[in-house]
Amino acid sequence: MTGQSVGYGDTERHSGSRLAVLGAGKMGEALVSGVLRAGKSADEVVITARRAERAAELTARYGVAALSNAEAAKSADTLILTVKPQDMAALLEELAPHVPADRLVISGAAGITTAFVADRLGVPGLPVVRVMTNTPVLVDEAMSAISAGAHATDAHLRRAEEIFRPVGKTVRVPESQQDAVTALSGSGPAYFYYLVEAMIDAGILLGLPRATAHELIVQSAIGAAVMLRDSGEHPVKLREAVTSPAGTTISAIRELERHSVRAALLAALEAARDRSRELASGV
Numbered sequence: 001m002t003g004q005s006v007g008y009g010d011t012e013r014h015s016g017s018r019l020a021v022l023g024a025g026k027m028g029e030a031l032v033s034g035v036l037r038a039g040k041s042a043d044e045v046v047i048t049a050r051r052a053e054r055a056a057e058l059t060a061r062y063g064v065a066a067l068s069n070a071e072a073a074k075s076a077d078t079l080i081l082t083v084k085p086q087d088m089a090a091l092l093e094e095l096a097p098h099v100p101a102d103r104l105v106i107s108g109a110a111g112i113t114t115a116f117v118a119d120r121l122g123v124p125g126l127p128v129v130r131v132m133t134n135t136p137v138l139v140d141e142a143m144s145a146i147s148a149g150a151h152a153t154d155a156h157l158r159r160a161e162e163i164f165r166p167v168g169k170t171v172r173v174p175e176s177q178q179d180a181v182t183a184l185s186g187s188g189p190a191y192f193y194y195l196v197e198a199m200i201d202a203g204i205l206l207g208l209p210r211a212t213a214h215e216l217i218v219q220s221a222i223g224a225a226v227m228l229r230d231s232g233e234h235p236v237k238l239r240e241a242v243t244s245p246a247g248t249t250i251s252a253i254r255e256l257e258r259h260s261v262r263a264a265l266l267a268a269l270e271a272a273r274d275r276s277r278e279l280a281s282g283v
Contacts, residue, residue: 017044017077017078018044018046018075018076018077018078019040019044019046019076019077019080019163020045020046020048020073020076021045021046021047021048021080021082022048022069022072022079022081022082022091023048023050023081023083023091024047024048024049024055024058025082026138027082027108027133027135027137028047028082029058030137030138030142030167031080031082031137032047032058033062033167034137034163034164034166034167036062038162038165042063045062045064046064046066046067046075047065047066047067047072048066048067048068048069069091069094069095070094070097070098073095073098073099073103074098074100076103077102077103077104078103078104078105078159079095079099079104079105079106080106080163081105081106081107081108081117082109083109084109085109085110086279088109088116089120092117092121093120096120096121096122099121099126100123101123101124101125101126103123103126103127104127104128104129104152104156104160105121105126105127105129106129106130106131106160106163107128107130108132109279110132111179111275111276111280112130112279112280113175113178114129114130114147114149114150114152115149115150117130118149118151125151127149127151127152127153127156128149129146129147129149129152129156130175130178131145131146131147131160131164132144132186133145133164133167133168133186134185134188134189136168136189137167137168140166140167140168142167142168142169143168143171143188144167144168144169144170144171145170145171145172145173145177145178146160146161146164146172146173147172147173147174147175147177149175157172178276179273179276179280182272183273183276184269186276187272191265192221196217196218196221199213199217200213203216203217239253
């Protein structure tokens with residue numbers, strides 16, 4: 001995001017607590033949709049977008065104003081930065097002359113620290129909150145982890161929670177844990193899709209039609225997730241309830257252990273955490 005961002009609205013619509021979503025891609029659009037469903041007026045939400053047609057599309061769909069990055073920074077009380085990590089530095093450079101000290105800035109980019117945001121904006125005492133959410137935000141089932149920067153208060157964290165709760169669950173974590181959160185839940189949906197893809201392929205190998213294998217596995221995944229959420233039981237107990245002596249399930253689990261699937265998952269999440277750290281250093 002640079003000075004090329006497009007503005008279609010005006011800054012005089014501001015009244016009350018106004019929210020700006022800067023760099024409104026799919027994640028940003030999901031947040032806009034969520035806060036509107038939660039009762040926020042379209043007059044209290046603005047967006048910015050790199051492309052004119054994208055800005056016009058969101059304006060037509062939700063009735064929100066599309067502004068330039070500078071206009072959004074000056075007119076909104078809360079700024080949510082939803083650009084990719086590699087685009088964050090350029091966006092912050094553009095915003096720096098226009099962000100007053102009374103704004104709340106929420107960063108949703110993997111690996112980008114609150115200190116990085118605050119330093120680049122150069123506003124003394126500016127409250128910055130870091131949030132790592134994930135793609136189920138699109139279906140109101142996101143997991144969003146929220147961390148306070150040096151000048152963010154409990155009130156700022158509550159404001160962030162109010163924004164992200166309509167699209168899923170929220171949890172507060174120390175910022176030092178955000179790289180681990182990114183590895184576990186930020187990237188987490190991809191691991192499940194990968195597993196489901198592999199299980200569908202296995203179903204085809206075992207003679208099932210693709211559509212049937214897909215339906216069987218997806219519903220099994222939904223049912224297992226609901227049981228994990230609602231039963232309160234440890235996953236080991238739930239697994240043991242399916243694993244009868246000398247049965248089919250234990251035969252499958254033996255193969256998973258023989259192929260070191262558990263160790264591979266641990267290594268994969270460590271790699272994701274390390275990459276999150278690298279993004280913070282611009283690698």
